Amino acid sequence: MRVTIKDIAKSANVSTATVSKVVNNKVDDISKATIEKVNKVIKEQNYTPNSLARSMVTKKTKTVGLIIPDVRNPFFTDLVRGAEDIAVDRGYNLFFCNTDDDLSKEIRYINTLIEKQVDGIALAGSANRNPDIEKDVNISVPLVTLDRNVYFSKVKGIIEINNFKGAYEATTHLINLGHKDILILVGSQDLKISRDRLRGYKEALKDNNIIINESNIKIGTYDKEFGKKTMDELKCNSSATAIFCGNDLIAIGAMKSLKKQGLNVPEDISIVGFDDIYIASLLTPALTTVHQPSYEIGYKAVELLINKLENKNNVSKSIVIEPQLIVRESTCKIKDKFKI
Amino acid sequence: MRVTIKDIAKSANVSTATVSKVVNNKVDDISKATIEKVNKVIKEQNYTPNSLARSMVTKKTKTVGLIIPDVRNPFFTDLVRGAEDIAVDRGYNLFFCNTDDDLSKEIRYINTLIEKQVDGIALAGSANRNPDIEKDVNISVPLVTLDRNVYFSKVKGIIEINNFKGAYEATTHLINLGHKDILILVGSQDLKISRDRLRGYKEALKDNNIIINESNIKIGTYDKEFGKKTMDELKCNSSATAIFCGNDLIAIGAMKSLKKQGLNVPEDISIVGFDDIYIASLLTPALTTVHQPSYEIGYKAVELLINKLENKNNVSKSIVIEPQLIVRESTCKIKDKFKI
DNA sequence: ATAATCAACTTAAACGTTTTAGTAGCTTAT
DNA sequence: ATAAGCTACTAAAACGTTTAAGTTGATTAT
Numbered sequence: 001m002r003v004t005i006k007d008i009a010k011s012a013n014v015s016t017a018t019v020s021k022v023v024n025n026k027v028d029d030i031s032k033a034t035i036e037k038v039n040k041v042i043k044e045q046n047y048t049p050n051s052l053a054r055s056m057v058t059k060k061t062k063t064v065g066l067i068i069p070d071v072r073n074p075f076f077t078d079l080v081r082g083a084e085d086i087a088v089d090r091g092y093n094l095f096f097c098n099t100d101d102d103l104s105k106e107i108r109y110i111n112t113l114i115e116k117q118v119d120g121i122a123l124a125g126s127a128n129r130n131p132d133i134e135k136d137v138n139i140s141v142p143l144v145t146l147d148r149n150v151y152f153s154k155v156k157g158i159i160e161i162n163n164f165k166g167a168y169e170a171t172t173h174l175i176n177l178g179h180k181d182i183l184i185l186v187g188s189q190d191l192k193i194s195r196d197r198l199r200g201y202k203e204a205l206k207d208n209n210i211i212i213n214e215s216n217i218k219i220g221t222y223d224k225e226f227g228k229k230t231m232d233e234l235k236c237n238s239s240a241t242a243i244f245c246g247n248d249l250i251a252i253g254a255m256k257s258l259k260k261q262g263l264n265v266p267e268d269i270s271i272v273g274f275d276d277i278y279i280a281s282l283l284t285p286a287l288t289t290v291h292q293p294s295y296e297i298g299y300k301a302v303e304l305l306i307n308k309l310e311n312k313n314n315v316s317k318s319i320v321i322e323p324q325l326i327v328r329e330s331t332c333k334i335k336d337k338f339k340i
Numbered sequence: 341m342r343v344t345i346k347d348i349a350k351s352a353n354v355s356t357a358t359v360s361k362v363v364n365n366k367v368d369d370i371s372k373a374t375i376e377k378v379n380k381v382i383k384e385q386n387y388t389p390n391s392l393a394r395s396m397v398t399k400k401t402k403t404v405g406l407i408i409p410d411v412r413n414p415f416f417t418d419l420v421r422g423a424e425d426i427a428v429d430r431g432y433n434l435f436f437c438n439t440d441d442d443l444s445k446e447i448r449y450i451n452t453l454i455e456k457q458v459d460g461i462a463l464a465g466s467a468n469r470n471p472d473i474e475k476d477v478n479i480s481v482p483l484v485t486l487d488r489n490v491y492f493s494k495v496k497g498i499i500e501i502n503n504f505k506g507a508y509e510a511t512t513h514l515i516n517l518g519h520k521d522i523l524i525l526v527g528s529q530d531l532k533i534s535r536d537r538l539r540g541y542k543e544a545l546k547d548n549n550i551i552i553n554e555s556n557i558k559i560g561t562y563d564k565e566f567g568k569k570t571m572d573e574l575k576c577n578s579s580a581t582a583i584f585c586g587n588d589l590i591a592i593g594a595m596k597s598l599k600k601q602g603l604n605v606p607e608d609i610s611i612v613g614f615d616d617i618y619i620a621s622l623l624t625p626a627l628t629t630v631h632q633p634s635y636e637i638g639y640k641a642v643e644l645l646i647n648k649l650e651n652k653n654n655v656s657k658s659i660v661i662e663p664q665l666i667v668r669e670s671t672c673k674i675k676d677k678f679k680i
Numbered sequence: 681a682t683a684a685t686c687a688a689c690t691t692a693a694a695c696g697t698t699t700t701a702g703t704a705g706c707t708t709a710t
Numbered sequence: 711a712t713a714a715g716c717t718a719c720t721a722a723a724a725c726g727t728t729t730a731a732g733t734t735g736a737t738t739a740t
Contacts, residue, residue, distance in 0.1 A: 002480065004696055015720045020698055031718060046478045051455040052392045053696035056725040061392070063456075071420055072618075077411045084438055093452060096436035112433060115391040116403075117648070138386045140342060154442055208621055283590055284624035301603075344726055371688060444685040475710045541717035587721055 003045045012041040023049055050247035055117060064305060065095040065113035065121040066298075067106060073222070073249060074277035075294045076124065079146070082298030083122060090306050092119075101221070107137055114140055122298075122303045125150040127221060129190040142308050146301035149192040156308050158318045159301040163193045166290040167200025168322035170244050170272045173288070174327055175208045178334035179242035179270060185230055185254065186246035187222040194219075197246055197274065222246060228251025235261065241269060241334050248273035248280050248289055255283065255330075270331040292323050296328070310327040343385045352381040363389055373608035376653060404645060405435040405453035405461040406638075407446060409488070413562070414617035415634045416464070419486070422638030423462060424542045430646050432459075441466040441561070444646060447477055454480055460645045465490040467561060469530040482648050486641035489532040496648050498658045499641040506630040507540025510584050510612045511523050513628070513665055518609060518674035519582035524564050525570055525594065526586035527562040534559075537586055537614065556581040562586060562597075567593025575601065580610060588613035588620050588629055595623065595670075625669035632663050 005023075009016045014034060022031055022038040041047075041081035055061045066083050068076045080096065087094045095118055097109040106126045113121055120141050125148040134151040174182055184201045187194040198217065206213050216238075220226035227250035231243075245251035251273035253263055265271050265285055273280060273289035280287040300319055308317045345363075349356045354374060361370055362378040383638040393432040395401045406423050408416045427434045435458055437449040437604065446466045453461055460482040467488075484497035489573075514522055524541045527534040538557065545552055556578075560566035567590035571583075585591035595605055605611050605625055613620060615628035618629035640659055 002696095005698095006696075017699075017720060017722095018695075020717090024698085026699095029718065034718080048451065048455055048478075048480075050457060050696050052395050052457050053725090054698070055392050056696080056727095057397065059725080071411075071417045072414065074412065074414075077417055081438065081440075091454070094436070094554055096434070098421065100421075111388065116433070117390060117392050138388075140388075244683045256622065257467055279619050279622070282596065282619070282623065346726075356727075357690060357692095357729075364728085366729095369688065374688080390726050393695090394714095396697095396726080397728045399695080440715095491713070515707090 001050050002050075003047045004050070005047075007045060008038065008041050008047050008160070011045065011155075012038045014038060036297060044196065058241050059084055061117050061119055062091060063093045063095055063116070063118045064302065064309075065123075066107070066302070067097045067099060067109055067113075067121065067123045067125075069099050069101045069106075069126045070125055070222070073247075073275075074279065075247070075275045077224060078277075078294035079124070079298035082295035083302040084298075086299045086302045086306070090303075092302075092306060094302075099126045101128070102131065103130060104321060107133070110137060110139060119309050120144070120156075121303050122146055122301045123150060125191075127188040127191055131217040139242045142305065143290075144301050144305045146297055147193065147212070155305045157301075157315075159297055159304065160193070160319075161292050161297070161321045161323050163196035163204070163323070164200040166274060166292075166325070167197040168204045169200075169242070169323075169325045170206035170274065171201045173209070173327065174242045174244065174270060174272060174331065175204060175210065177242075177270065179333060181213070181216070181240045181242070183216050183218065183234075183238065183243040184246070185218045185227055185243060185250050187220065194246060201244055216240060217331055221249075222249060224249045224253030224256070226250055227255075228257045230247045230254070231257035231261075241252070242331070243269065243271050245271065245273050245316045248275045248277045248287060251289070251330075252279070252283065255287075266330050266332040267335065270334075272331055276326055278328075281328065283330075288328045288331040289326055290323045291326050293321060297321065342390075342405060343387050344390070344518065346548075347380050347385060348376065348378065348387050351385065352378045354378060394602065401457045401459055402431060403433045403435055403456070403458045403626060404649075405437060405449070405458045405463075406642070407439060407449055407453075407461065407463045407465075409439050409441045409446075409464055409466045410562070411438045412544045413585070413587075413615075414619065415615045415632065418617075418634035419464070420639035422635035422640075423642040424638075426639045426642045426646070430643075432642075432646060434642075439466045441468070443468055443470060443473065445508035447473070450477060450479060450594045456480045456528050460496075461648050462486055462641045462645050463490060463492075464488045464631040465531075467531055469529040482645065484641050484645045484648070486531065486637055496657070497641075498646045499637055499661070500533070500659075501632050501637070501661045501663050503536035503663070504543070506569045506614060506632075506665070507537040507584070509540075509663075509665045510614065510630050511544035512548070512586065513667065514546060514582045514612060514671065515550065516581075517610065517671060520550050521553070521556070521580045521582070523556050523574075523578065523580040523583040524560065524586070525567055525583060525590050527560065529559060534586060541584055541638050557582060560590075562589060564589045564593030564596070566590055567595075568597045570594070571601075581670070583609065583611050585611065585613045587626060588615045588617045591622065591627055591629070592619070592669075595627075606672040608673065610674075612671060616666055620666075621668065623670075628668045628671040629666055630663045633661060664677070 005016045005019050008019045055163050084094050099105040103126050121143045129150045139154040143154050143157045146159040218230050222333045273287045276289045276291035280289050345359050348359045348602045424434050439445040443466050462484050464486050465488040469489045479494040482496045483494050486499040558570050569592045613627045616629045616631035620629050
């Protein structure tokens, strides 16, 4: 049997109320002698409070859920660290959930979190959304979304980066290097980030009077498998001289395929990624990419959530973070023979 | 106000006991009509059980804690996925904690987990252990360790890989390629994995009649910074023709430094890593390394833990997994000019 | 006709806390 | 001498479940 507050009360010859006050440092009311006596017994008997029982009465668990689609993507693990750091800082714990980009898993997790009475949820949604199903999910706690949008009705805050701008700058960078025939490999259009990145790409082309070639647009998943598979299939069937990838993992997959095909990056084909995960700078060639402050995104999202929970005034509803193009070695001027 | 079992009971004109039985499918006792009636009200009012209250009486939370030292290391994120998969499969949830290799954070997490009444803990300890402090930590739930050892007294099970063998084979591979002057960059000797890897290295040298050069042994941390810093400092001061790295991140850092120094891997210097994280095969050159089944390690550890919790008989106390050397491009025969 | 069995419930205690309102006994003010 | 005001406590309800034990009314057995 675990030792409870009653055991302590009995041993110390006080009431449970007194013990509770000592444990929670609400001791205006308690004499020094009693505090010491109680603390001594607590130590002797190795008492640890049962936070379930506490939460039952306080109606707070000091716990928030964090749901992300892919732990294996360094973008999200950095985000997790940011989220964790601010949570601990503010006296909260994180219930961490990984959905593997599966909406049904996401919904199952949300329900579990709510049953476990988390105070709030920070959610980076899985890739394939379904408004019909999502509308049915009853979210009874404050929710902030980060990175990825959802259709749940109870959203209290949104952290996102300016994906349009990131994609526009990445594409413009390629255009400035002389590229006109540019592939884009981007994720599910259920996601606003994907739509924004595609829009940025299109807008950049348009602003430079380049006609958009619909067959240059490839929609898939945000993993290296998509990048590899797409480039494997394309082979000689594309005249593209550059690729804009929806994230770095896609870029890594594409590079792997190109290498196997004997094509050199960037001499034969330029590649830009998105995210700037730490591997990006370690690759050969080092990847040109759009930097996102992933740690900060996680940090700010959970900070916003906790502020909402604690009713801090002046809490903004939405935060937009600006991305930044990092030029490395995977992009270069188009070769003469390709010039039109 | 959240809707509770009492609300449902009242609306359905039954007792809370009946509702509870319906919710938990213990319906031998309940008529079909009642079941339907109750379920209808539950749906109408969007009732979700409060698992805190449930856990109060059942004394089970169906939750286990998983503590790892470094989310950014793909080895551990894969491990997390394995742990998560089996946990969900068995009807458990994972409380995920990242210690950033900080023992005090680890201990804080353990205490929080216990306060939150997790049923058990799976722990990959942080790198720097301290028996004096650890002995004082009162762990009142079953604990299994994975990958890394700890001094806590309550350990119920251990999952580890045969680190000695992995290191022995990696070193032997280098020796077979003609290398005699081999650096080792390995983690804190507080960890059994580090001691075993160093032992494997030494034993391999000994078995091949190569004298151990103590200045070739570098002890540090399991991250790329250690690899980079060590090789930066060493520069021309080492005659080594090969490096055995305690893990892949160290190897990545070392490769980065060598590249900056203008040294080619493997022509000028061969490198072997440990873990076989997914980046290993993406690097140029692709990294020769010792494969660990990280997903499986996480999976087996949590499986063992849950089996302990549920008192399955025939539960083994300890599982040892065999590693496997994967030869890629970062190692090659020693150049003639180096031959002694 | 009565006892025994059974189906379908209900009652109420228990889990381990927190917290509001109350109280006992002292000290001080008038 | 009494009221008022402190100080340092305690009593007990409440949080939302589960579950062992009990109850009721109908059916069956003797």
